[in-house]
Amino acid sequence: MLFSDEKVAEFINQNFEATWESVRPVPIVRIDFGNGVTVTRTLNGNIATYVCLADGTVLDILPGLYSREAYLSALSALLQLHRQVLRQTDMAAFLREYHRQAAAQLLAAEKTMATTADEKTPAPTRPVHFASAEQLRNWQVLQEDARANEVYRRAQVHQLLATTGPVQPKQITKRLYRDILHADLDDPYLGLEPIVNDPLRNAR
Amino acid sequence: MVRRMILVILACLAGTIVSNSAHAPESVLRLWLWDKAAPYSFIEDSQVAQVRGSDLSKSRLERPLKSILITRSNYVPRPALALRPVLAETSQVATQPSSPSERQPSQEKVSAFDPGKRLLESPVKAVLAEHNERGSPALNQNAAMNKPQGLRSSLPGNESAKTTPPPAAPTEMEKKGDDWRNPPVAPGRVRWHRSFALACQAAQRSGKPVLLFQLLGQLDEEFT
Numbered sequence: 001m002l003f004s005d006e007k008v009a010e011f012i013n014q015n016f017e018a019t020w021e022s023v024r025p026v027p028i029v030r031i032d033f034g035n036g037v038t039v040t041r042t043l044n045g046n047i048a049t050y051v052c053l054a055d056g057t058v059l060d061i062l063p064g065l066y067s068r069e070a071y072l073s074a075l076s077a078l079l080q081l082h083r084q085v086l087r088q089t090d091m092a093a094f095l096r097e098y099h100r101q102a103a104a105q106l107l108a109a110e111k112t113m114a115t116t117a118d119e120k121t122p123a124p125t126r127p128v129h130f131a132s133a134e135q136l137r138n139w140q141v142l143q144e145d146a147r148a149n150e151v152y153r154r155a156q157v158h159q160l161l162a163t164t165g166p167v168q169p170k171q172i173t174k175r176l177y178r179d180i181l182h183a184d185l186d187d188p189y190l191g192l193e194p195i196v197n198d199p200l201r202n203a204r
Numbered sequence: 205m206v207r208r209m210i211l212v213i214l215a216c217l218a219g220t221i222v223s224n225s226a227h228a229p230e231s232v233l234r235l236w237l238w239d240k241a242a243p244y245s246f247i248e249d250s251q252v253a254q255v256r257g258s259d260l261s262k263s264r265l266e267r268p269l270k271s272i273l274i275t276r277s278n279y280v281p282r283p284a285l286a287l288r289p290v291l292a293e294t295s296q297v298a299t300q301p302s303s304p305s306e307r308q309p310s311q312e313k314v315s316a317f318d319p320g321k322r323l324l325e326s327p328v329k330a331v332l333a334e335h336n337e338r339g340s341p342a343l344n345q346n347a348a349m350n351k352p353q354g355l356r357s358s359l360p361g362n363e364s365a366k367t368t369p370p371p372a373a374p375t376e377m378e379k380k381g382d383d384w385r386n387p388p389v390a391p392g393r394v395r396w397h398r399s400f401a402l403a404c405q406a407a408q409r410s411g412k413p414v415l416l417f418q419l420l421g422q423l424d425e426e427f428t
Contacts, residue, residue, distance in 0.1 A: 003392025003423075012394050016415035019396055019403035026421030026428050030384065042427050045420035052414040054407035056400070075415075082413040169400065169416055183420065 005068055015079055016051075023173060024185050027192070044190045046181040050169050051078040057166045059085060059095070061157045063180055064149035067142065074150070092166045099162035106155035156180045386425035396423075 002008055012018050027043040049062040049071075059081055062074050081098065088094040157180060164172060178184045184191050397403035400416055407414045421428035 003394045003417075004390075006393060009393035012415060015412060017397060017403040017406040017410060017412050018394050018415040018417065019398070019400050020391065020417040020419065020423045021400060022420065022422050023418050024420055026419075028386070028427050040427060042421070045428065047417065047419045050414075050416040050418065052404070052407075052416060054404055054411075054414065056404050056414070059413065079413065169418070173418065 002066070002068065002071060008068055008072060011072055011075065015075070023177065027190060044183060044192060046177065046183050048173075048176060048181065049075075051075070051082065052169065053082070053085065056168050057091075058161065058169055058172070060099075060161070061176065062149070063153040063157050063176070065142070065146060066149060067146040070146050070150055095166055096162055099158040103155050103158035103162060106151055106158065110151050110155060153180050386422070386427050388424055389426045391423040 003012070026045045029041050029043045031039045033039070046064055048064070049066075051059045051061075053059060060078050062071070062078075066074065085091055085094060157176070160172065160175065160180070161167070174185050178186075182191065187193070189196060397406060400414070403414045403416070406412075417423070419428055
């Protein structure tokens with residue numbers, strides 16, 4: 001949906017060489033109600049946006065789903081980072097320092113967000129319907145999740161890249177999905193095996 | 205003397221009737237003779253022996269008695285040309301349950317008083333045997349109904365089993381379950397390079413950074 005947005009697509013096409021890849025098939029749940037009604041949903045999954053140099057070195061990662069404005073804002077900041085990195089003689093040291101400072105700033109913002117956690121919108125208990133994509137973008141739950149990605153998970157990404165140094169995407173993909181996005185790519189059940197295979201286990 | 209002669213004749217006559225149907229023992233004949241002759245004289249064992257020994261006209265007496273019995277039982281001897289109706293009856297009996305309770309009274313009467321039963325049975329059995337070898341639809345249909353489903357087609361002459369329609373085609377829902385594919389969709393309005401390597405090559409030429417979007421599933425499918 002994000003890449004169908006004209007503004008987002010235009011910004012990406014003008015400023016990036018874009019590509020996408022699948023890290024694994026997505027688990028899909030199909031419920032056949034037996035009366036001709038079938039509901040199909042994805043069960044678990046997550047996304048990540050890498051911004052890399054031309055040699056494939058990872059500059060930064062945007063973990064998870066972002067709102068359109070947050071996504072454009074983050075991509076704009078990474079464009080500036082790209083320009084700064086190209087001017088550096090010690091690119092690796094610059095990137096480590098960048099990620100260390102960014103992690104510290106976000107951890108400070110995380111503490112501020114934690115104090116207002118009680119004001120967080122509760123998860124919906126009934127199905128939510130949207131008449132348009134604009135309504136979905138402005139959905140408060142989605143925006144809060146995007147903010148959590150920008151703060152909590154982004155801070156973890158910075159910590160990860162500060163310790164690893166310059167890396168290629170394939171070198172940190174599994175760690176990113178397992179430790180930050182909570183989708184272990186090596187687990188055939190993506191961590192859902194206790195729920196899928198034995199739903200009554202927790203009730204015993 | 206005349207009375208004895210009459211008694212002997214009556215005894216022979218009665219013995220023939222009884223023995224013809226049920227092979228009455230000698231004691232029955234003795235009682236019958238005593239009942240008839242008691243008012244006149246005591247019947248000795250020798251007289252009984254004389255009656256049985258003098259039964260030379262048995263064959264001559266049986267014929268009229270048989271005709272009397274056949275007339276009373278309303279039995280009409282079937283001519284040789286009446287084989288077809290008998291064959292039809294026999295076939296019907298063979299294909300139906302033959303427990304005594306289910307037999308019709310007319311069938312009991314025919315079998316009890318049918319003097320030519322053996323005569324009829326042999327050709328009927330032969331005809332039935334030949335009929336079964338060629339495959340009687342009625343008989344084989346009954347046999348097929350008692351066989352397991354998988355054996356029906358092996359029965360000879362069972363054309364209905366060979367032309368049995370195949371199992372019903374899977375429903376639309378079953379087709380969806382078996383052949384369901386993630387519906388393809390357009391991957392947004394972004395111009396995507398085919399791979400990360402190609403995007404890096406393009407970035408070296410353009411000076412732009414590379415944007416790599418990772419996901420579970422395929423971006424060009426509906427459910428990702």
